[in-house]
Amino acid sequence: MFTEVIKPRFLETDALGHINNNTYGVWFEAARDEIFRIFMPKANVKEWNIIMAHSPFDFLKEVFWGKKVIVKTGVIKLGNSSIELGHAVYQEGKLCTTGKCVLIHYNFETKQAVSVPKDIREELEKHLFSGHWLGTLEEIEEYERSNKN
Amino acid sequence: MFTEVIKPRFLETDALGHINNNTYGVWFEAARDEIFRIFMPKANVKEWNIIMAHSPFDFLKEVFWGKKVIVKTGVIKLGNSSIELGHAVYQEGKLCTTGKCVLIHYNFETKQAVSVPKDIREELEKHLFSGHWLGTLEEIEEYERSNKN
Amino acid sequence: MFTEVIKPRFLETDALGHINNNTYGVWFEAARDEIFRIFMPKANVKEWNIIMAHSPFDFLKEVFWGKKVIVKTGVIKLGNSSIELGHAVYQEGKLCTTGKCVLIHYNFETKQAVSVPKDIREELEKHLFSGHWLGTLEEIEEYERSNKN
Amino acid sequence: MFTEVIKPRFLETDALGHINNNTYGVWFEAARDEIFRIFMPKANVKEWNIIMAHSPFDFLKEVFWGKKVIVKTGVIKLGNSSIELGHAVYQEGKLCTTGKCVLIHYNFETKQAVSVPKDIREELEKHLFSGHWLGTLEEIEEYERSNKN
Numbered sequence: 001m002f003t004e005v006i007k008p009r010f011l012e013t014d015a016l017g018h019i020n021n022n023t024y025g026v027w028f029e030a031a032r033d034e035i036f037r038i039f040m041p042k043a044n045v046k047e048w049n050i051i052m053a054h055s056p057f058d059f060l061k062e063v064f065w066g067k068k069v070i071v072k073t074g075v076i077k078l079g080n081s082s083i084e085l086g087h088a089v090y091q092e093g094k095l096c097t098t099g100k101c102v103l104i105h106y107n108f109e110t111k112q113a114v115s116v117p118k119d120i121r122e123e124l125e126k127h128l129f130s131g132h133w134l135g136t137l138e139e140i141e142e143y144e145r146s147n148k149n
Numbered sequence: 150m151f152t153e154v155i156k157p158r159f160l161e162t163d164a165l166g167h168i169n170n171n172t173y174g175v176w177f178e179a180a181r182d183e184i185f186r187i188f189m190p191k192a193n194v195k196e197w198n199i200i201m202a203h204s205p206f207d208f209l210k211e212v213f214w215g216k217k218v219i220v221k222t223g224v225i226k227l228g229n230s231s232i233e234l235g236h237a238v239y240q241e242g243k244l245c246t247t248g249k250c251v252l253i254h255y256n257f258e259t260k261q262a263v264s265v266p267k268d269i270r271e272e273l274e275k276h277l278f279s280g281h282w283l284g285t286l287e288e289i290e291e292y293e294r295s296n297k298n
Numbered sequence: 299m300f301t302e303v304i305k306p307r308f309l310e311t312d313a314l315g316h317i318n319n320n321t322y323g324v325w326f327e328a329a330r331d332e333i334f335r336i337f338m339p340k341a342n343v344k345e346w347n348i349i350m351a352h353s354p355f356d357f358l359k360e361v362f363w364g365k366k367v368i369v370k371t372g373v374i375k376l377g378n379s380s381i382e383l384g385h386a387v388y389q390e391g392k393l394c395t396t397g398k399c400v401l402i403h404y405n406f407e408t409k410q411a412v413s414v415p416k417d418i419r420e421e422l423e424k425h426l427f428s429g430h431w432l433g434t435l436e437e438i439e440e441y442e443r444s445n446k447n
Numbered sequence: 448m449f450t451e452v453i454k455p456r457f458l459e460t461d462a463l464g465h466i467n468n469n470t471y472g473v474w475f476e477a478a479r480d481e482i483f484r485i486f487m488p489k490a491n492v493k494e495w496n497i498i499m500a501h502s503p504f505d506f507l508k509e510v511f512w513g514k515k516v517i518v519k520t521g522v523i524k525l526g527n528s529s530i531e532l533g534h535a536v537y538q539e540g541k542l543c544t545t546g547k548c549v550l551i552h553y554n555f556e557t558k559q560a561v562s563v564p565k566d567i568r569e570e571l572e573k574h575l576f577s578g579h580w581l582g583t584l585e586e587i588e589e590y591e592r593s594n595k596n
Contacts, residue, residue, distance in 0.1 A: 043513030
């Protein structure tokens, strides 16, 4: 699991007084930076080789400006050319937002999906997602309670 | 169905040369403006009474700067206090991105979900989502082909 | 003068309840779309030939979600390779924000400034900026008073 | 001087392949976080007491995704109720963007500017801006050359 610490930015709030829902995708993209570097070690845009096919978000609790946020990221599923990632946003020890995304290893010239090479696959397998947040709300609450003790 | 015409903004592109995935949620929020006004006729932030619980996105085709985009929005499902909306982004007659969102009619003071009142419900029922994009890719392609003729 | 009508987006507000200051640059960029098309008639990113060197903003009045905004844009000064533009944001007939920007006609391959060709120059001269907002605050207030009558 | 280390986000790039100009204001706002906390120690939006009146930007060099950025922030001038800040963005040891902003200590209830209290003033004076970037381009280049040796 990767851990990204993010300071909410004031412009990421909206008139309701908390972080706007469109911000979480931005944070998740920032948190995928380490994943991007597994696929593109030189962090060079010209060698870009992944696209996103699908992404769902669940908004559980409000997030506020003024307190740091932790974004946990890990691999949920590894297909032939696809990778499913999970993301979870925590603020003050509470799970606030979850999301997933399906990435496709992709050749921009031939415009086709490409198998994930063995070395990348092995590196990704070191960062499997393990999170109670994938369970029911009760499991999440149990997880949070146990983390406080 | 509501129709929102949007000019992609240059900063909404990214280094891959097309619209960044995080932009679609922003456009969908803009396209929900008419829905917001059904719930809050005065468009006053202080009377805000909906929250978003869940939102998935499907990225089908790249969208580019320089050509207008149409965002179609309609009601998919009306629950007791929840409303599911569908969104579809078209550029040059092609379906590029789809999304849904589940909104909850909500009382920010009591922090509880509230039944959607009858008058709002009746207004929402006038804007049901009807879109082939909810079907398979083949159906979408068939729909696009038939629209060209 | 170009006129761009913009609906403020909810995510463009912040926790203070009005439009976040970082939004105006985004609107100004959107309002420059017509200028971009004078320089790049095909609206193709690959033929991009301008860069921004400098840009100041003046924040006069708060702008709110829920009411449309007008952005006025015109040419203030035409140099050899540089163009100075002026922008002004109005909401409900009041001048809220002003900005300028200095663009340079630029060759991305040779990385050098390039003279603005005669045909582009003639087109730009049709869109000169004329606005009392370039004057003192008193002149702006006088202008707004006279617009109400 | 405050130092904020920022990882450019992929969505902050645009189709020209580098960071979009509208991003710098966002980074500067993030870098003002420490200044905000001098004015509002509880980091509570309800006690907000500053507004921005003016802000210019100078774009000197392109900034890229994939390499960290340093934003230096300091106080340029302290007026009775106003504070002028300077910001400078460095990537790979090079000065890329500069900006200033004029903030006003403000009472949102009476809608009036308010003198900066003595304790805040003393705290701000510890963070004066000192940067060659305020000089000419030649001075900036000299400064960068000398930093390499």
